[in-house]
Amino acid sequence: xNLKTPIKITGIGKYLPKKILSEDLEVNxxxxxxxxxxxxxxxxxxxxxxxxxxxxxxxxAQQALDYSNTNIKEIDLLxxxxxxxxxxxxxxxxVIKSQIKDADEYNFPALDINTTCLSFLTAFQYAAQVLxxxxxKILIVSSEVSSKxxxxxxxxxxxxxxxxxxxVIVEFDASNESYLIKSEHRTYSKGVNLTKIEGGGIKxxxxxxxxxxxxxxxxxxxxxxxxxANIELPKFMDDFxxxxxxxxxxxxxxxxxxxxxxxxxxxxKMFSLNNDIVLETLHKYGNCIAASIPLTFVDxxxxxxxxxxxxxxxxxxxxxxxxxxLLIKY
Amino acid sequence: xNLKTPIKITGIGKYLPKKILSEDLEVNxxxxxxxxxxxxxxxxxxxxxxxxxxxxxxxxAQQALDYSNTNIKEIDLLxxxxxxxxxxxxxxxxVIKSQIKDADEYNFPALDINTTCLSFLTAFQYAAQVLxxxxxKILIVSSEVSSKxxxxxxxxxxxxxxxxxxxVIVEFDASNESYLIKSEHRTYSKGVNLTKIEGGGIKxxxxxxxxxxxxxxxxxxxxxxxxxANIELPKFMDDFxxxxxxxxxxxxxxxxxxxxxxxxxxxxKMFSLNNDIVLETLHKYGNCIAASIPLTFVDxxxxxxxxxxxxxxxxxxxxxxxxxxLLIKY
Numbered sequence: 001x002n003l004k005t006p007i008k009i010t011g012i013g014k015y016l017p018k019k020i021l022s023e024d025l026e027v028n029x030x031x032x033x034x035x036x037x038x039x040x041x042x043x044x045x046x047x048x049x050x051x052x053x054x055x056x057x058x059x060x061a062q063q064a065l066d067y068s069n070t071n072i073k074e075i076d077l078l079x080x081x082x083x084x085x086x087x088x089x090x091x092x093x094x095v096i097k098s099q100i101k102d103a104d105e106y107n108f109p110a111l112d113i114n115t116t117c118l119s120f121l122t123a124f125q126y127a128a129q130v131l132x133x134x135x136x137k138i139l140i141v142s143s144e145v146s147s148k149x150x151x152x153x154x155x156x157x158x159x160x161x162x163x164x165x166x167x168v169i170v171e172f173d174a175s176n177e178s179y180l181i182k183s184e185h186r187t188y189s190k191g192v193n194l195t196k197i198e199g200g201g202i203k204x205x206x207x208x209x210x211x212x213x214x215x216x217x218x219x220x221x222x223x224x225x226x227x228x229a230n231i232e233l234p235k236f237m238d239d240f241x242x243x244x245x246x247x248x249x250x251x252x253x254x255x256x257x258x259x260x261x262x263x264x265x266x267x268x269k270m271f272s273l274n275n276d277i278v279l280e281t282l283h284k285y286g287n288c289i290a291a292s293i294p295l296t297f298v299d300x301x302x303x304x305x306x307x308x309x310x311x312x313x314x315x316x317x318x319x320x321x322x323x324x325x326l327l328i329k330y
Numbered sequence: 331x332n333l334k335t336p337i338k339i340t341g342i343g344k345y346l347p348k349k350i351l352s353e354d355l356e357v358n359x360x361x362x363x364x365x366x367x368x369x370x371x372x373x374x375x376x377x378x379x380x381x382x383x384x385x386x387x388x389x390x391a392q393q394a395l396d397y398s399n400t401n402i403k404e405i406d407l408l409x410x411x412x413x414x415x416x417x418x419x420x421x422x423x424x425v426i427k428s429q430i431k432d433a434d435e436y437n438f439p440a441l442d443i444n445t446t447c448l449s450f451l452t453a454f455q456y457a458a459q460v461l462x463x464x465x466x467k468i469l470i471v472s473s474e475v476s477s478k479x480x481x482x483x484x485x486x487x488x489x490x491x492x493x494x495x496x497x498v499i500v501e502f503d504a505s506n507e508s509y510l511i512k513s514e515h516r517t518y519s520k521g522v523n524l525t526k527i528e529g530g531g532i533k534x535x536x537x538x539x540x541x542x543x544x545x546x547x548x549x550x551x552x553x554x555x556x557x558x559a560n561i562e563l564p565k566f567m568d569d570f571x572x573x574x575x576x577x578x579x580x581x582x583x584x585x586x587x588x589x590x591x592x593x594x595x596x597x598x599k600m601f602s603l604n605n606d607i608v609l610e611t612l613h614k615y616g617n618c619i620a621a622s623i624p625l626t627f628v629d630x631x632x633x634x635x636x637x638x639x640x641x642x643x644x645x646x647x648x649x650x651x652x653x654x655x656l657l658i659k660y
Contacts, residue, residue, distance in 0.1 A: 052533045078517075083419055086533040087526055088479065089548065090649035091413065091444045097519050104519035110650060111452050111515070112444035114421045122441050129459050148535040149418065185441070187408075189427050189434035196417055202383045203416040205478040206530060206541045216536055218419065319420035320440060 007128040008178035009330065011070055011169030012298045013063025015056045015143075016285075017046040025159065029152050036159035037283075041261025045162030045286035047147040053084045053092060056165035057143030058099035064139065064167040065100075072103050075169075076135045078110040081123035082290035083319075084144045085112075096141055116195075117257050117318035118185065119290035121326045124170070124314075125183040131172040141167045144289040149197055151217035160260060161218070162286030166294040177309070181327040184240050191228045191321025195220045226266060229317055234270060236323045246311065246327065251277065253306050257316025258282040258292040279305065292316075306330055337458040338508035339660065341400055341499030342628045343393025345386045345473075346615075347376040355489065359482050366489035367613075371591025375492030375616035377477040383414045383422060386495035387473030388429035394469065394497040395430075402433050405499075406465045408440040411453035412620035413649075414474045415442075426471055446525075447587050447648035448515065449620035451656045454500070454644075455513040461502040471497045474619040479527055481547035490590060491548070492616030496624040507639070511657040514570050521558045521651025524551045556596060559647055564600060566653045576641065576657065581607065583636055587646025588612040588622040609635065622646075636660055 022044040026033055037043050048056070057080065065072060080093035087095065093110035097103050115122045120142045127138040143165035150158050173179065198204060199215035209215060237248055248254070248271050256267055258281055268278050281296045288295055293314050300306040308330060315325040352374040356363055367373050378386070387410065395402060410423035417425065423440035427433050445452045450472045457468045473495035480488050503509065529545035530536060539545060567578055578584070578601050586597055588611055598608050611626045618625055623644050630636040638660060645655040 094650035098522035109515035185439035186437035192428035320424035
């Protein structure tokens with residue numbers, strides 16, 4: 001059963017922080033030359049200095065508005081899709097909205113959706129479900145800053161993560177040329193402790209737990225994650241493509257979350273996928289949390305690797321532990 | 331135009347922290363006796379000690395499951411609707427899910443929706459839009475801990491806020507006896523700086539900004555907020571009830587966000603509303619962020635103040651600045 005919910009991406013934009021780190025990251029932190037590329041698969045990544053989640057998100061949003069020649073007043077809803085935030089209160093979408101030119105003149109709603117690395121997929125599905133003749137244009141922004149939550153002694157995460165913001169404008173497509181075919185998200189609670197920033201929330205509040213590299217940095221149990229993905233991912237994809245007209249092997253393009261070098265390798269091997277079908281940007285951006293999937297997608301549109309009408313699978317894993325898939329006709 | 335999107339609340343649950351603070355709060359912080367009741371309208375509030383957002387949320391969820399005699403395996407989606415989180419990663423819904431009994435055996439998705447104080451309304455609207463013959467039961471949990479973000483020198487906020495968790499199960503109602511009539515949310519960016527926790531996010535990362543009472547506590551510009559609400563709320567409600575069969579004065583019950591004593595007073599005066607129509611729990615729970623509206627709602631169901639078939643308006647303001655309204659037939 002293909003429901004074909006009409007949704008068309010009409011605007012794309014991105015913002016990358018000014019500061020690029022390549023070999024200098026290894027020099028700065030006393031990591032052997034070539035370690036990052038060999039182990040993380042990341043040759044360079046962008047890290048913010050003073051740039052905030054709101055600033056980056058608004059920059060990407062403006063680019064998406066310009067790309068599609070959309071006036072901000074046409075936007076019916078802004079979704080911030082990600083795990084990063086400038087403030088605990090207000091929500092990030094409100095902060096992004098306030099930094100988009102002239103957006104304070106219009107009172108469209110601004111809401112946050114967070115499924116960590118899969119947030120863009122969740123927001124896209126949400127958008128497909130609410131787009132109609134009244135809610136016509138939705139701005140989705142994934143703006144992520146991971147670099148402030150890294151432990152310099154943990155080379156695996158230090159070399160893996162990057163910062164970036166991506167924005168897309170999605171529209172109700174009455175012609176039904178572009179649509180969402182299927183979306184699925186599963187949360188496997190047995191993996192809840194495998195990916196975590198332990199501190200900074202209510203469990204260990206700042207007030208009582210001063211800054212500590214380990215406590216306030218991103219921690220992941222890479223081997224356990226791959227083990228869990230190895231068990232659940234084949235089952236997920238098997239169910240996902242049941243009752244569709246598609247198989248994972250005969251799609252135009254697959255845009256996986258750029259979780260890690262080993263993760264991408266295992267994913268391609270698991271489903272016998274060719275390199276030219278599976279898009280990768282890990283080497284030049286690193287893992288940018290929820291921004292990774294849309295960044296890879298937007299990059300491929302800009303480089304004409306994805307063309308109008310292509311059948312694309314956006315998929316990945318996230319903290320939680322979760323697996324998500326989104327099958328669209330672009 | 332009344333769309334009447336079928337959605338029925340079948341399960342309700344709540345969790346209140348063990349520790350209740352009434353006059354002892356004033357004694358502890360050297361506040362004159364009676365100041366809180368007189369100025370904040372709060373006679374008592376519940377504050378967590380070791381209880382986490384996840385723990386409270388799971389407790390409330392279990393009560394809602396028991397109330398409706400629902401097995402956790404029947405749940406198709408869990409939404410955490412609020413601004414509080416135990417960890418920066420993973421998302422709060424994953425943390426709550428992992429703490430609900432037997433939930434790790436089922437892989438339903440767990441996502442966060444955050445529009446601060448209006449999160450429950452946003453989640454409820456979303457639930458109404460996605461409920462269908464396939465996605466039949468959704469668990470919405472608003473679990474909020476504000477007490478860890480309070481500055482003891484700021485009596486206004488110190489006496490105003492409380493902690494609480496609320497859960498509801500909403501179901502697709504084929505009989506269409508219970509439904510959503512209308513939902514609206516507007517974000518007014520000119521008020522983005524009126525309600526804020528400045529630190530703790532990417533703008534002033536904990537890594538470089540150690541704990542500071544002012545920086546890491548909730549700050550609000552109460553007078554400016556009321557001024558903005560005074561201008562925008564009448565316009566919002568005027569538009570909201572246009573093209574519906576209802577007026578704000580002829581509803582069965584109104585459940586406003588328990589923002590503040592003065593806010594509630596002005597709201598009733600603004601629309602000439604009677605005390606018996608407008609439900610209040612501020613005096614016994616304080617302002618519990620996103621948990622306030624559903625807590626007041628659930629309380630009224632438990633006390634048979636709200637009855638099946640009642641036309642109810644849930645509404646309020648939030649950081650951002652935003653106004654939201656949700657009109658339902660319970």
